[in-house]
Amino acid sequence: MDTPEANEQPATQTGPDTGPAVGTSPTSRSATPFSPQACANCDGAAGIDTNDPEAAASYIYALGRVEARFPRPSVEKEFAQATGRADTNGQTDREAFHAVLSQRENRYLVRQLCWVLTIQGLETYLLQPRDPVDYDSLVEATRPAPSPLDIDAVIGLRGPLAPPEMCNGLMIPIVAFDQIYSFDREALIGAIPRPEKTAAKEFKAAAEELFDRVMQLTDNAGATDDHRALNYLAMRYPAIYTTVADAYARNASLTGVEVRPSRLSGTRKIVNVICSFTSRNNDFTEKFFVRVDVTEEFPFLVNKMSPYYDR
Structure with missing residues (x-):
């Protein structure tokens, strides 16, 4: 029977690893502890009351792929109009999608989209930033030229299931994220x-x-x-x-x-x-x-x- 006593000697903590993820160019920023929009003690994205002892924190450190979805037909139509105003000649659909979202005047569309983290092809979390500035991280995760080897690491706090109207009937847990690292496997291994x-x-x-x-x-x-x-x-x-x-x-x-x-x-x-x-x-x-x-x-x-x- 395996027992850890031989190795379980008092340890000297080396402290947190505060450097960037191996092989990545972090697209993350430090976030404020909680968003005040919903209430004084609540995370506006995940709806978690941080002073409620019944609402135990559930942390996420997940590896998957970030995808953008249209929650309603009206948002999709609005995006089509924004694309028509942009110069996307010669671009692929993915390049045009990324280009339109990257324009500052279209930030309102970024806030309207559903941001889904898929893991092994399964829709697993709906992502919302705890700091609105971090919408940039979601846009960068869309990538103008995606590859099957692309990976997004998401660190945050898991909240309740999303209501059906939030993302076209998709009912999966909401994650209020603090960090997203976007990279590809080759870059990670090479670093x-x-x-x-x-x-x-x-x-x-x-x-x-x-x-x-x-x-x-x-x-x-x-x-x-x-x-x-x-x-x-x-x-x-x-x-x-x-x-x-x-x-x-x-x-x-x-x-x-x-x-x-x-x-x-x-x-x-x-x-x-x-x-x-x-x-x-x-x-x-x-x-x-x-x-x-x-x-x-x-x-x-x-x-x-x-x-x-x-x-």
């Missing part, structure tokens, strides 16, 4: 520091396999502590890719990625992310782990990657 002893081709293959594995985890909507920790590491912790590449170089397979509550949690919510590697030669399994604090909206590293010993 990860590569160990000198590892060939570029081998490291790229190892990193892509691990990132895809995190993305394809069952029900990874970025809402549970486990998935938030994994998504954070995939975005912000290059050492996890180095560990996988080193294991492949030793002819070992990545046979498991699991998340367990840490006994060091106390008043904080800390989880152990454990990677298991099994030798292809003798079937011997070794494990490495990293601790992540997921107490609040922004996860952060508690301990760096190190060997994990079962007792």
Whole structure:
């Protein structure tokens, strides 16, 4: 039976990782704590009363694709008129769509659209910024030339289900976001520091396999502590890719990625992310782990990657 006692020594917190996401050009901005439009203590986007003990915060750290939808026929017709006034000669439909939304005079249309985050092709969240300035992040996420490898990381607070009239009958949770990072997988992998002893081709293959594995985890909507920790590491912790590449170089397979509550949690919510590697030669399994604090909206590293010993 796996027990974490051997590794559960008092840890020195390394502090939050405040740098930009690995391989991204962040399109995020710091947001004010809550929008005052709805009430003094409510998030105007998600309708969450932050002083209500019954309304427990549900944080999101999700990886998917941002899409714009027309909520009503009138908005679609208005957008068509705005497109007719714009110079879109020679542009594709996606280029024209992005160009029209990018014009400052059309900001009113940006506010009228539904912004949907799809994960693995499924409509998962309706997005609303907690700071109106961050509508720019949504526009940039539409991309004039989208690729199947495009990824958007969304960090925010999950609210209630959207009412049917909000987005043409689409009833999924609303997320009031604080940050959106838009990037493509190639840029992310290319920005990860590569160990000198590892060939570029081998490291790229190892990193892509691990990132895809995190993305394809069952029900990874970025809402549970486990998935938030994994998504954070995939975005912000290059050492996890180095560990996988080193294991492949030793002819070992990545046979498991699991998340367990840490006994060091106390008043904080800390989880152990454990990677298991099994030798292809003798079937011997070794494990490495990293601790992540997921107490609040922004996860952060508690301990760096190190060997994990079962007792």
